Amino acid sequence: MEIQASAEIIQVEEQEEIRVNPLKKFFTGYLFRRSLRALLTIYLVSTFIFFLVRLLPGDPVQVYINKQMTQYGYSYEDAANMAQSLFAIDVNRPVLLQYFDYLGNLLRFDLGTSITLPGTSVASIIQSRIWWTIYSVGTALIIAFVLGSFIGMIMAYKRGSTFDGVASTIGSILNSFPNYLFALMVIIIFGVQLGWIDYTKMRGSLSSGQQVEFSFAFFKDVIYHAILPIMVYTLTSIGGWMLLMKSSTIATLEEDYVTAARARGVPEWRVLTFYVGRNAILPLFTQLTISVGFIVGGSLLVEPIFQYQGIGSRLLESITQRDYPVLQGIFLVITISVVMALFVADLLYSRLDPRIRS
Amino acid sequence: MSSATASVGNTQNQRITPPPAWRRFVSRNKLGTFGIIVLAAILILSFIGPFFLPDKNPTTVSKIYCSPSWENPLGCDNRGRDIWYQIVNGGKKLILVSAAAALISTFIAITLGALAALLGGWFDTVILICTEVVLTVPNIILLGVLAAFVTLNSPILMVMILAATGWPTLLRAVRAQVLSLKEREFVEAARMLDLGLPRILFREVLPNMASYILINFVFAMTGAIYGQVVLYFLGLVSLSGDNWGLMVNEAYRQGAAFSPDGVLYLISPIVMIVLLMWSLTLVARALEDVFNPRLREA
Numbered sequence: 001m002e003i004q005a006s007a008e009i010i011q012v013e014e015q016e017e018i019r020v021n022p023l024k025k026f027f028t029g030y031l032f033r034r035s036l037r038a039l040l041t042i043y044l045v046s047t048f049i050f051f052l053v054r055l056l057p058g059d060p061v062q063v064y065i066n067k068q069m070t071q072y073g074y075s076y077e078d079a080a081n082m083a084q085s086l087f088a089i090d091v092n093r094p095v096l097l098q099y100f101d102y103l104g105n106l107l108r109f110d111l112g113t114s115i116t117l118p119g120t121s122v123a124s125i126i127q128s129r130i131w132w133t134i135y136s137v138g139t140a141l142i143i144a145f146v147l148g149s150f151i152g153m154i155m156a157y158k159r160g161s162t163f164d165g166v167a168s169t170i171g172s173i174l175n176s177f178p179n180y181l182f183a184l185m186v187i188i189i190f191g192v193q194l195g196w197i198d199y200t201k202m203r204g205s206l207s208s209g210q211q212v213e214f215s216f217a218f219f220k221d222v223i224y225h226a227i228l229p230i231m232v233y234t235l236t237s238i239g240g241w242m243l244l245m246k247s248s249t250i251a252t253l254e255e256d257y258v259t260a261a262r263a264r265g266v267p268e269w270r271v272l273t274f275y276v277g278r279n280a281i282l283p284l285f286t287q288l289t290i291s292v293g294f295i296v297g298g299s300l301l302v303e304p305i306f307q308y309q310g311i312g313s314r315l316l317e318s319i320t321q322r323d324y325p326v327l328q329g330i331f332l333v334i335t336i337s338v339v340m341a342l343f344v345a346d347l348l349y350s351r352l353d354p355r356i357r358s
Numbered sequence: 359m360s361s362a363t364a365s366v367g368n369t370q371n372q373r374i375t376p377p378p379a380w381r382r383f384v385s386r387n388k389l390g391t392f393g394i395i396v397l398a399a400i401l402i403l404s405f406i407g408p409f410f411l412p413d414k415n416p417t418t419v420s421k422i423y424c425s426p427s428w429e430n431p432l433g434c435d436n437r438g439r440d441i442w443y444q445i446v447n448g449g450k451k452l453i454l455v456s457a458a459a460a461l462i463s464t465f466i467a468i469t470l471g472a473l474a475a476l477l478g479g480w481f482d483t484v485i486l487i488c489t490e491v492v493l494t495v496p497n498i499i500l501l502g503v504l505a506a507f508v509t510l511n512s513p514i515l516m517v518m519i520l521a522a523t524g525w526p527t528l529l530r531a532v533r534a535q536v537l538s539l540k541e542r543e544f545v546e547a548a549r550m551l552d553l554g555l556p557r558i559l560f561r562e563v564l565p566n567m568a569s570y571i572l573i574n575f576v577f578a579m580t581g582a583i584y585g586q587v588v589l590y591f592l593g594l595v596s597l598s599g600d601n602w603g604l605m606v607n608e609a610y611r612q613g614a615a616f617s618p619d620g621v622l623y624l625i626s627p628i629v630m631i632v633l634l635m636w637s638l639t640l641v642a643r644a645l646e647d648v649f650n651p652r653l654r655e656a
Binding site for chain 1: 389487493494499503504505506584588591594617621628643
C-alpha cells in the first residue's frame with residue numbers, strides 16, 4: 001500500500017517535470033541536437049565542394065569559359081553566360097556572393113546543368129539514377145545486417161566449434177575483399193569460366209523495353225537485374241557484421257544479468273534472445289555509420305562493373321569526363337543521403353539505448 | 359594403457375615447464391599465425407623477390423595470353439609480358455605508399471585526437487565537427503572526387519590524398535582513449551607538476567596507448583591499400599610501372615575479365631591484393647588478442 005502510494009507520487013512528480021517547459025526540453029533534447037548536427041554536416045560539405053570547384057588550381061568554371069572562347073570563338077560575355085547557366089552561379093560576381101547564390105540555389109534544388117549533356121539538368125540526372133542505388137544498396141544493407149548479426153550470434157554461442165572456425169575464416173576473408181574486386185571475381189568465375197550466370201543479360205537496371213509499371217513482370221525484372229550488385233554488397237559487408245556481433249555477444253554473455261537470469265531459471269532461448277541478443281546488437285548500430293558510407297562508396301565501382309544504372313556509375317562517368325556540375329550535384333546528394341541515413345540510424349539507436357541521448 | 363600414462367605424464371610435464379609464449383600464441387591464434395606467415399611471404403616476395411628477376415619484361419607478340427609454363431609460371435598478359443614478373447615487382451610501391459599514408463594519417467589522428475581531448479573547449483568542438491564531416495562523406499567517393507581535381511602523378515601526392523581521407527576513425531578512438539586516460543592519477547600528477555603539454559602527451563599518455571596505436575596503424579594500412587587500388591582501378595592515377603592496382607586496371611580495361619585466356623592476368627593481382635589486406639587484418643586481430651587480454655577466448 002505504502003509502496004504504491006510513493007510510486008504514484010514519483011509518477012506525478014515526473015509528469016510535472018515534463019509539463020514544466022516542453023519547449024525547452026525540445027531545444028535541449030537529443031532530437032534537436034542531432035538534427036542540428038546533421039544540418040551542419042550537410043552545410044559544411046556543400047561549402048567544401050563549392051570551394052573545391054571554384055578555388056582549386058585549374059578552376060573548372062574558368063577552364064570551361066576559356067575553352068568556349070578559344071575553341072568555339074565565343075566572347076567572354078557569352079562564355080561566362082553559358083558557364084553561369086551550367087553551374088547555376090554568376091561568374092562575374094565576387095566569389096563570396098557566388099557562394100551565397102549557390103547556397104540559395106541548393107535550397108531550391110537547382111544544381112545546374114550538365115556540361116557533356118547540354119540542356120539536361122543535374123537534378124533530373126540524379127532523379128533518374130538515385131532510386132536504383134538506394135534500392136540495391138539499401139536491400140543489401142538490411143540483408144547483410146540481419147543475416148550477419150544472426151550468424152555472428154550463433155558463432156558466439158558455439159564458440160570454438162567447427163562452425164565458428166569456418167565462419168570466422170570466411171567472414172574475415174569477405175571482410176577484407178574489396179567489393180568491386182569481388183564483383184570482378186563473380187563475373188570471371190561464374191560468368192565467363194563456368195558460364196553459370198548470364199551477366200550480359202543481367203546488365204543494366206531494367207531489361208530494354210520493360211516499362212516502369214505496377215506489374216509482376218516489372219518487379220521480377222527489377223529484382224533480376226539487381227541480384228548481382230545486391231549479392232556483392234551483401235557478401236562483402238556481411239563478414240564485418242558477423243565478426244562484430246560475435247565479439248559483442250561474447251562480451252554480453254559475461255554480463256552479470258545474464259548469469260542472474262540463468263540462475264533464476266529463465267529458459268535458455270529466452271536468455272539468448274531477450275537478454276543477450278538485444279543487448280549485444282546495440283554496438284552494431286554505431287557501426288552502421290561507417291557501413292552505410294562504405295557500401296554507397298562501393299557503388300561507385302561496383303555499378304560500372306555490372307553496368308547497373310545507378311548513381312555510382314553516373315558519378316564515375318562525370319569524374320572521368322570532368323563534368324563538374326554533375327559531379328558536384330551527385331557528390332552532394334550522396335552525402336546528404338548518407339547524413340539522412342545516419343540520422344535515422346541514430347534516432348533508432350537512441351530509442352533502443354536511451355543512455356546515448358545525454 | 360601405456361598411451362594413457364604417457365599423456366598424463368605429458369600434462370604433468372607441461373605444468374612444470376609451460377610451453378614458450380609463441381607456442382601458446384600459435385595454438386590459441388591459428389588464423390593470426392596464418393596471417394603472419396602470409397604477410398611475411400608477401401613482404402619477402404615484394405622486397406627481396408625483385409632482385410632475382412631479370413631487368414626487363416619484354417613484350418613478345420608470340421606469347422600473347424600464353425598459358426602457364428616453367429618460363430611463365432602465371433602465363434602472359436595481353437602484350438605477351440610475363441605475369442609472374444609483374445606480380446613480384448608490383449607489391450613494393452603499393453605497400454610503401456600505403457605504409458606512408460597510414461603513418462601520416464595515424465600521426466594526424468594521434469596529435470589532433472589527443473590534443474582535442476586534453477585541451478577540450480572550442481578546439482575539441484572544431485576537431486569533432488571536421489571528423490564528423492570527413493567520416494560522413496563516403497571515403498571512396500571523396501577520393502574519387504578529389505582525384506578529379508588533382509592530377510595524381512607522383513607517389514607523394516598519392517600518399518597525401520590517401521592520408522587526408524584516412525584519419526577520422528582513429529582520431530575518434532584516440533580522443534576517447536585520451537579522455538579516459540586523462541582522469542588517471544599519473545596524468546593528473548604530470549599536469550600538477552606543469553610538465554608541459556608535449557611532454558604529457560608524448561611521455562605520459564601515448565606510451566600507454568602504444569599497442570592500440572600499432573593495431574590501428576595496421577588497419578589504416580589496409581584502408582590505404584583499399585583506397586589506392588580504388589584510385590588505380592578508376593584510372594585516376596597517371597603513374598606507370600608494375601603495380602598490382604595498375605595491373606587490375608589494365609587487365610580490366612583490356613577486357614581480360616571477358617576473355618577466357620585472360621583470367622590469370624586479372625585474377626593474380628586481385629588475389630595478391632586480397633591476400634595482403636586479409637593477412638594485415640589477421641595480424642591486427644592477433645595483435646589485439648595479445649595486447650588486450652579481455653578479448654581472449656577462454
